[in-house]
Amino acid sequence: MDFQDFFAPAKINLFLHVTGRRADGYHLLQTAFRLLDYGDTVSIAVTDDGEISLETPLPGVPAEQDLTVRAARLLQHHSHSQQGCRLRLTKRLPLGGGLGGGSSDAATVLMALNHLWRLGLSRVQLQQLGLQLGADVPFFIFGRDAFAEGIGEQLQALTLAPKWYVVLIPPVNVPTIEIFRDERLTRDSVPIIMAAFPTATKRNDLQAVACRKYPIIAEYLDWLNQYGKAMMTGSGACVFAAFDTQAEAERVISELPPDWRGFSAPSLMQHRLSNLFD
């Protein structure tokens, strides 16, 4: 059985404003997504028996609920394909970290199987399908830094200078839904236009609620603020800061207190699976 490896990068949100709420309860956002050259690896072997299985289930996540399996099943159902696959996942991104790990794994499975099963769906078709799995999935299929609106599915390409990021991983798993449900969340940020993004003050509207619920996040922000401008990504718990050079980022990592976890990684200009659509 031949397994092929496919990369599933992390994302960070360079700012995140909650501008309203849809009738179905989902929140309207404005955000800037940035890809990082750090992530999970999904290994896939195609089978002809129609079965879909995950050989490396994550602790606490039944295989059938794993976003890789759900993505494969969704694509199989949508395309009426008779083919199947065996999946293996090498997880580096923390669960519930705001780095979009599960969504990125799902996007990678959709793009890889579209290629391996020779389905010929376009990037836009896969983005629409991916939205059924999570609000961040279309961005990973879009495959480059983006200004996003709606619930994150309306995407415009952003060109940003390359940077190095320090990402710290507080020892808490923050369920996205818990932050969006909180009555203290402010939901009335005034919408900005994309052209205003580079000069606007960067803020994450989910950060105050997450820090109140999990004070350890504030502790990690305070520590990182000594070195650069620290912010939380997505609904947390991870926090990040940007640096111009690898050396600066690695110096910060080398000074982490004992038992604190984090990594440094450069920005990623294009998703490695983007070439599958050329």
Ligand SMILES: C[C@@](CO)(OP(=O)(O)O)[C@H](O)COP(=O)(O)OP(=O)(O)OC[C@H]1O[C@@H](n2ccc(N)nc2=O)[C@H](O)[C@@H]1O
């Ligand atoms: C906040 C963001 C920012 O990039 O990222 P994460 O921190 O999760 O990575 C995303 O909008 C998260 O996207 P994603 O993680 O895919 O969320 P989903 O699984 O679609 O949603 C989980 C739950 O959060 C709530 N939710 C999610 C997105 C949104 N715009 N409004 C919401 O109210 C809904 O109750 C939903 O049932």
Ligand SMILES: Nc1ncnc2c1ncn2[C@@H]1O[C@H](COP(=O)(O)OP(=O)(O)O)[C@@H](O)[C@H]1O
């Ligand atoms: N392949 C997967 N990787 C990570 N989480 C997954 C996966 N499949 C299902 N999940 C579930 O989705 C939840 C949120 O995942 P994740 O996308 O990593 O969060 P976030 O977007 O906040 O970083 C996890 O807590 C887990 O229960």
